[in-house]
Amino acid sequence: MPLSKRSTLTQYLIEQRRRYPAASGELNALILDVALACKAIARVVAFGELGDALGDRVAGGEVNVQGEVQKKLDVLSNEVFLHRNEWAGHLAGMASEEMEAPYQIPAQHPRGKYLLVFDPLDGSSNIDVNVSVGSIFSILRAPQEVVDSGRDVTEADFLQPGATQVAAGYALYGPTTMFVLTVGNGVSAFTLNPNLGEFMLTHRDLQVPAETREFAINTSNSRFWEPPIKRYVDECLAGTSGPRGKDFNMRWIASMVAEAHRILMRGGVFMYPRDTREPAKPGRLRLLYEANPIGMVMEQAGGRASTGRQPILGVKPASLHQRIGLVFGSRSEVERIERYHHETGQRDTANPLFAERSLFRD
Ligand SMILES: O=P(O)(O)OC[C@H]1O[C@](O)(COP(=O)(O)O)[C@@H](O)[C@@H]1O
Numbered sequence: 001m002p003l004s005k006r007s008t009l010t011q012y013l014i015e016q017r018r019r020y021p022a023a024s025g026e027l028n029a030l031i032l033d034v035a036l037a038c039k040a041i042a043r044v045v046a047f048g049e050l051g052d053a054l055g056d057r058v059a060g061g062e063v064n065v066q067g068e069v070q071k072k073l074d075v076l077s078n079e080v081f082l083h084r085n086e087w088a089g090h091l092a093g094m095a096s097e098e099m100e101a102p103y104q105i106p107a108q109h110p111r112g113k114y115l116l117v118f119d120p121l122d123g124s125s126n127i128d129v130n131v132s133v134g135s136i137f138s139i140l141r142a143p144q145e146v147v148d149s150g151r152d153v154t155e156a157d158f159l160q161p162g163a164t165q166v167a168a169g170y171a172l173y174g175p176t177t178m179f180v181l182t183v184g185n186g187v188s189a190f191t192l193n194p195n196l197g198e199f200m201l202t203h204r205d206l207q208v209p210a211e212t213r214e215f216a217i218n219t220s221n222s223r224f225w226e227p228p229i230k231r232y233v234d235e236c237l238a239g240t241s242g243p244r245g246k247d248f249n250m251r252w253i254a255s256m257v258a259e260a261h262r263i264l265m266r267g268g269v270f271m272y273p274r275d276t277r278e279p280a281k282p283g284r285l286r287l288l289y290e291a292n293p294i295g296m297v298m299e300q301a302g303g304r305a306s307t308g309r310q311p312i313l314g315v316k317p318a319s320l321h322q323r324i325g326l327v328f329g330s331r332s333e334v335e336r337i338e339r340y341h342h343e344t345g346q347r348d349t350a351n352p353l354f355a356e357r358s359l360f361r362d
Pocket residue numbers: 068097119121122123124125218254255256257272284
């Protein structure tokens with residue numbers, strides 16, 4: 001039967017697998033466990049103030065490995081991801097924004113061939129004011145030697161460029177809950193049917209429009225921006241009277257996952273660029289569990305994702321919680337921003353502290 005809006009995520013995955021008869025089905029099973037974790041988090045989010053999951057984890061704030069105040073829902077979502085995914089034997093290990101070190105699959109469970117990396121709750125500063133949040137995930141292959149030996153995973157096992165991701169996506173807990181997925185041949189999106197508790201296929205082969213008149217950036221950081229970003233934003237703000245010859249609109253939700261979804265649906269460009277605010281932190285967003293999965297979704301939907309200097313998916317990670325400048329969305333705008341960086345000689349080598357090692361260029 002051809003897929004339709006009555007098809008579930010499970011049916012979609014079965015159809016995908018028909019194209020690869022040699023596949024063991026483990027990836028599908030893992031994706032379904034991730035989707036189940038997202039459904040569980042969606043239920044907690046839906047109860048809002050009526051539940052017991054809003055607010056800071058510890059009154060007065062307790063910071064996570066990122067030095068950011070942990071929300072109760074950050075911690076709870078992290079636990080949901082761990083416990084929904086640790087038992088089935090698909091994973092060699094996991095890593096999360098909320099945990100300093102990789103998570104080892106407990107001894108009572110079998111170990112498998114994939115690595116799961118995730119931001120269990122993105123945009124968590126928005127949760128207490130009832131604005132959309134989400135979860136972001138990336139699936140990598142564990143090194144063969146890890147699979148063969150069954151040893152504990154180390155940070156180094158996760159330091160793979162985004163181009164090697166097997167699958168990636170996110171869940172958005174908005175007016176409707178959606179699950180957006182790529183397994184490397186396009187992007188599909190599923191809407192949670194609350195009556196059935198199932199993700200239904202509502203969008204196939206999504207394409208980010210190449211042209212846009214909408215950009216997203218936190219302008220409170222403008223004094224820290226580098227010249228190419230300043231130039232790009234100034235030209236957008238100049239509108240019809242400037243070199244772009246057209247007016248732009250601006251959005252900033254402060255949930256990257258929600259911005260990514262808007263851009264996937266109607267185009268636009270998102271920038272959280274490298275800046276000079278904190279010299280030790282070249283960018284705000286995390287490479288392994290924010291930039292790479294969103295980057296894969298964008299590229300698979302015909303958009304582009306970049307550091308501003310090079311494709312994000314080509315960056316060789318240096319550490320589990322590495323931060324990076326991120327620009328993504330409509331292809332022509334991202335290419336323009338890259339061009340501005342190259343024209344002003346803003347290459348990685350300009351500041352050795354910020355050097356990004358590339359898959360394509362060392
Ligand atoms: O406070 P700012 O600068 O607007 O930052 C917003 C950014 O921070 C993030 O919320 C970081 O994600 P977390 O909530 O997972 O820490 C992004 O989603 C978003 O783009």
